[in-house]
Amino acid sequence: MQIHTRIVLGLVCMLVAVWLVAPTLVVIPMSFNENKSLAFPPVGFSWQWYENFLTNPEWSSSFFNSLKVASLVAVVATVLGTLAAFGLDRMRNVTTSGFLRMLLITPMVVPGVVLAIGIYAVYLDTRLVGTLTGFVLAHTILAIPFVLIAVSASLEVFDKRLETAAASCGAGRLTAFRTVTLPLILPGILSGLLFAFVTSFDEIIVALFISNPYLKTLPVQIFTSITRDADPTVAAVGTILFLATSFIIAGGLLLGNRQRKG
Amino acid sequence: MTSISATGAPARGAAIDIVSASKRYGGFVALDNVSLHIEAGEFMTLLGPSGSGKTTTLNVVAGFTEVTSGNLDVGGASMVGTPAHKRNIGVVFQHYALFPHMNVGRNVAYPLTLRGIGRAEREKRVARALDMVKMADFAHRYPSELSGGQQQRVALARAIVFDPPILLMDEPLGALDKKLREWLQLEIKRIHRELGTTFVYVTHDQEEALVLSDRIAVFNQGKIEQIGTGRQLYDEPATLFVGKFIGDSTVLRGDVRTSGEETAIAVAGETVVTRKRLPGTMKPVMLLRPEKLSLTRPGQAANGRNRLPGQITEAIYLGSGSKYEVRLRDGSTAIVRSPLEAEIFAIGDAVSLTFAETDAKLLADDGRADLTLT
Known part of the structure; x- marks a missing residue:
């Protein structure tokens, strides 16, 4: 009976796992298609779409644009989000801090299109469309909530009395933050950083509005390419991103495990 | 106030003078015109039920709380307005408050690192402090790998490693079981004798106060009811509260x-x-x-x-x-x-x-x- 339940449970879990991952996995065989079509199952085998991704400047430049934007956003959003989380955590007035927290999280709740239209309207006037500054600003707004939530969660479990103990040892506020608070909330900050990077890297709605031919991010390139012609390069890009994110997540999990043991 | 002597020899204790100190939180009076003189090198226990003002008094001395009115002198100098990290006072907390991301050695070395003491001298002093609390073999362990009693001994080492003239302890044995508590009481007494530091100890346990103290200040409702040796408090209680609280x-x-x-x-x-x-x-x-x-x-x-x-x-x-x-x-x-x-x-x-x-x-x-x- 015990074993039966376990087998059934295992099968059901497998099914759910396959159901969740299968749509993503379909991309992998498609990326090796010999024909210029996104048909499934694919025909033959070739590396040509990977080659196209690396050599076609449209693809490589959009990839590097995304990398640049996401890296900058990750840094800016992590710094701002961490400071905001710390400030809100130490605020005496709970009503005000609750209101401010809500305000900072709105970009996550407001429908992307609404936000995109607003940003687009402002950017037209300020000539920020198609600029790196424009992308970083817009994506930072979208990424801050993720950092705020991740860092707030680790501040919640952080024992503030340790800062008092640090003060009794002779540490000023800033030294105590640097040597005690920061190392202990670092896992939260790092996961916020990762979230911020990913949020920017695969953001499409706002990016569609504020892109122009001179500055395009990878999701925009994928979207335009797939609506214009069924280019299997999309599948190659998808496969590369899938593998890259899998490695990052696996690395993060391993790191987390090691930290918990230490 | 310079208490770390150039030779690294233990500084002697400093006297503490609390003069007409009051602390109000809104309408609540935590400390009501309290005056207390503690001699240099004395073991003074602040005894009283919870909410009686004993911990507030300790926090005032430590610099975690500022008085609403009144004065605090340590070693002859006024401490009002001096932030906690500049007071050079060791503190042991009930909840140990060891830094979980540092091992025992680094926890104890922390106050020395902040004071810019060189590595060789630092290691010598950490070893001495850990020796004193009998935790020398645990320098490479992390706090999570230690029992409550061991953690508190490390916390004690961290609080005395920089030779502060004053050591404050806020119910340090409150979370430990009876046997361990009794043993650590004797250890604390021994360390007090060896260091000559002024000890201020907060507890609600009258037996503990009698075992440890040179003198005891009995707190009730934000005021001191009586200050005296254990024998004086037991034999000649000044108030009914003291008589009932002690023994x-x-x-x-x-x-x-x-x-x-x-x-x-x-x-x-x-x-x-x-x-x-x-x-x-x-x-x-x-x-x-x-x-x-x-x-x-x-x-x-x-x-x-x-x-x-x-x-x-x-x-x-x-x-x-x-x-x-x-x-x-x-x-x-x-x-x-x-x-x-x-x-x-x-x-x-x-x-x-x-x-x-x-x-x-x-x-x-x-x-x-x-x-x-x-």
């Missing part, structure tokens, strides 16, 4: 008659007398220590003019003697400790409670005495 006691209440220098109290029809008198118009009560009371069978001869009838409700054999609870006719309970060679009584026995006139303490029956005792 076991029996309180006799009733109608009072005074004549000359005598005070008589009628307890359930019987009258007990003491040759003392309270000044003023305060209503007196008698307080008796358990070893000053003796038990006899009713009608049996006994020394002492004062006799009260009662019934044994609890008899506890303690090894070194016996402890009885006796229910008096007015419903109150008396606590009696009799020596090993005294007659044995059983629960339900009718007895006579006797005591000498000189052994009864006469104290004012103030309303503050009962509120906070549980």
Whole structure:
């Protein structure tokens, strides 16, 4: 009976796992298609779409644009989000801090299109469309909530009395933050950083509005390419991103495990 | 205030002067015009129930709380307005407060690193401090791998490693079991003797206060009721609260008659007398220590003019003697400790409670005495 339940449970879990991952996995065989079509199952085998991704400047430049934007956003959003989380955590007035927290999280709740239209309207006037500054600003707004939530969660479990103990040892506020608070909330900050990077890297709605031919991010390139012609390069890009994110997540999990043991 | 001498030799303790300190949180008075002088090198315990102001006083000295009014001098210099991290005072917390991301060695070295002390000197001092608390073998462990008692010993090492002139301890043994607590009490006493630092110790445990302290300040409702040695507090309590808080006691209440220098109290029809008198118009009560009371069978001869009838409700054999609870006719309970060679009584026995006139303490029956005792 015990074993039966376990087998059934295992099968059901497998099914759910396959159901969740299968749509993503379909991309992998498609990326090796010999024909210029996104048909499934694919025909033959070739590396040509990977080659196209690396050599076609449209693809490589959009990839590097995304990398640049996401890296900058990750840094800016992590710094701002961490400071905001710390400030809100130490605020005496709970009503005000609750209101401010809500305000900072709105970009996550407001429908992307609404936000995109607003940003687009402002950017037209300020000539920020198609600029790196424009992308970083817009994506930072979208990424801050993720950092705020991740860092707030680790501040919640952080024992503030340790800062008092640090003060009794002779540490000023800033030294105590640097040597005690920061190392202990670092896992939260790092996961916020990762979230911020990913949020920017695969953001499409706002990016569609504020892109122009001179500055395009990878999701925009994928979207335009797939609506214009069924280019299997999309599948190659998808496969590369899938593998890259899998490695990052696996690395993060391993790191987390090691930290918990230490 | 420079207490880290160039040679690294332990600095001697510093005196603490708290002058008319008050602390208010909105309408709540945590500290009500408290004055306390602590001698250099003294072991002073702040004793009292929770919310009595003892921890607030400690926090004021540590710099975690600023007084609303009043003054604080440490080693002759005013500390009002000096932030905690510049006071050079060691603090041990009830919750250990070790840094979980540093191992024992780095935790203890932390105050030295902040003071810019070189590596060789740092290692020497960490080793010395860990030696003193008998944790030398644990330098590479992390706090999560240690028991509560071990963590507190490391916290103690961290608080003394920079040779502060003052060490504050806020119920450091509160979270530990009895056996460990008793052993660590003796360890703390030994460390105090070896260092010569001024120790200020907060506890609600009167036994712990008696074991450790040179002097004890008894706190109640934001005020100090009495300051004195354990013996002074036990033998000559200044208030009913102190008498009841330190040690076991029996309180006799009733109608009072005074004549000359005598005070008589009628307890359930019987009258007990003491040759003392309270000044003023305060209503007196008698307080008796358990070893000053003796038990006899009713009608049996006994020394002492004062006799009260009662019934044994609890008899506890303690090894070194016996402890009885006796229910008096007015419903109150008396606590009696009799020596090993005294007659044995059983629960339900009718007895006579006797005591000498000189052994009864006469104290004012103030309303503050009962509120906070549980």
